[in-house]
Amino acid sequence: MKYIDLRSDTVSHPTPEMREAMAYAEVGDDVYGDDPTVNALEATAAEMFGKEAALFVASGTMGNLCSVLAHCGRGDEMILGKQAHIFRYEAGGAAAYGGIQPNTLEVERDGTMSLDAIRGAIRQDNIHFPVTKLVCLENTHGGAGGAPVPASYIAQVADIARANGLKLHIDGARIFNAATALNTTVDVLCAEADSVSVCLSKGLCAPVGSVVVGDREFIRRAHRIRKSVGGGMRQAGILAAAGLIALKEMSKRLGEDHANARALAEALAAIPYVHVDMEAVKTNMLFFWLSADAPVDALTLSDVLKDRYNILLRPYVAADRSFRVVTHYWFRPEHVALVANAVRETLSVGSPEMAGD
Numbered sequence: 001m002k003y004i005d006l007r008s009d010t011v012s013h014p015t016p017e018m019r020e021a022m023a024y025a026e027v028g029d030d031v032y033g034d035d036p037t038v039n040a041l042e043a044t045a046a047e048m049f050g051k052e053a054a055l056f057v058a059s060g061t062m063g064n065l066c067s068v069l070a071h072c073g074r075g076d077e078m079i080l081g082k083q084a085h086i087f088r089y090e091a092g093g094a095a096a097y098g099g100i101q102p103n104t105l106e107v108e109r110d111g112t113m114s115l116d117a118i119r120g121a122i123r124q125d126n127i128h129f130p131v132t133k134l135v136c137l138e139n140t141h142g143g144a145g146g147a148p149v150p151a152s153y154i155a156q157v158a159d160i161a162r163a164n165g166l167k168l169h170i171d172g173a174r175i176f177n178a179a180t181a182l183n184t185t186v187d188v189l190c191a192e193a194d195s196v197s198v199c200l201s202k203g204l205c206a207p208v209g210s211v212v213v214g215d216r217e218f219i220r221r222a223h224r225i226r227k228s229v230g231g232g233m234r235q236a237g238i239l240a241a242a243g244l245i246a247l248k249e250m251s252k253r254l255g256e257d258h259a260n261a262r263a264l265a266e267a268l269a270a271i272p273y274v275h276v277d278m279e280a281v282k283t284n285m286l287f288f289w290l291s292a293d294a295p296v297d298a299l300t301l302s303d304v305l306k307d308r309y310n311i312l313l314r315p316y317v318a319a320d321r322s323f324r325v326v327t328h329y330w331f332r333p334e335h336v337a338l339v340a341n342a343v344r345e346t347l348s349v350g351s352p353e354m355a356g357d
């Protein structure tokens with residue numbers, strides 16, 4: 001990679017092993033169910049998650065969309081976090097294509113929503129109210145700095161959901177990061193969920209794709225919805241070949257990304273004008289912000305890092321000078337010092353204009 005790219009783990013390229021596997025993947029027409037590599041990926045995902053079945057989809061957004069549409073009908077309500085990816089960053093797909101009404105709750109710093117708030121959000125049977133059908137969790141929770149949400153909490157939410165006839169969906173875009181951080185496995189972590197959407201193309205490095213897991217009946221419905229949103233792919237085994245390596249191999253090494261995130265957080269925290277939320281660094285994300293008296297603003301810092309140092313860091317909220325940094329396979333331990341030095345130099349000299357360039 002030309003740049004040290006910390007904008008997201010979505011930027012991670014496929015590994016050489018993935019490219020090799022993709023080149024030689026056995027393929028067929030997956031709309032006919034004929035692609036052996038897609039079938040192998042789905043069987044592997046179902047087994048790893050301890051669920052009956054799985055479905056390969058084009059993206060995390062499509063995985064969440066197929067899931068919520070499979071659980072809810074038009075006018076039904078889902079309970080989810082105000083900071084949840086499904087609510088904030090999926091172009092309102094659940095509302096646009098499913099007529100599903102979101103009932104949003106505040107997400108705590110640990111990625112959870114209060115159990116009382118969830119109980120309180122469930123609608124009583126009354127002709128005035130929409131029908132609550134679903135609770136969505138996110139794990140790790142991107143809106144809470146990549147916080148891993150433990151199985152004990154998920155089980156409590158599942159109890160509430162079950163007692164009220166609701167389903168529980170997990171946006172598990174980074175569920176392997178959560179399992180790694182919590183020192184557990186994804187089948188344990190997701191045991192109580194009715195469905196999980198899992199990204200292969202973030203920290204796991206596959207170029208494209210996610211898998212959704214759940215019981216056979218749920219996957220049958222999600223499969224039809226996938227077709228209706230244009231997600232029936234043909235020789236998708238080319239992509240699934242990388243996905244298999246993602247699940248089997250890349251899921252085991254995420255601890256390295258977490259260690260690199262921590263090391264980078266510590267190095268950045270030692271730089272004048274930089275504040276890091278160390279407490280929140282639990283997986284492969286870290287957030288930092290520049291103090292008001294910093295010699296450059298967030299956009300200038302990001303421009304200088306790109307132009308002078310080949311480092312890509314995008315402001316999270318430019319107005320409050322904050323950045324989200326996400327580590328991944330292609331961010332190596334030796335990059336920690338390079339990035340920290342570049343930030344330090346830029347903040348001590350200021351912008352190129354200020355330095356007289």
Ligand code: TLP
Nearest residue numbers: 008010059060061062085089142171173
């Ligand atoms: N997240 C992206 C951006 O959309 C913000 C990122 O860079 O983090 N669930 C979660 C928790 C996600 O973080 C994302 C992507 C998705 C779902 C959607 O995945 P894709 O991008 O494959 O549709």
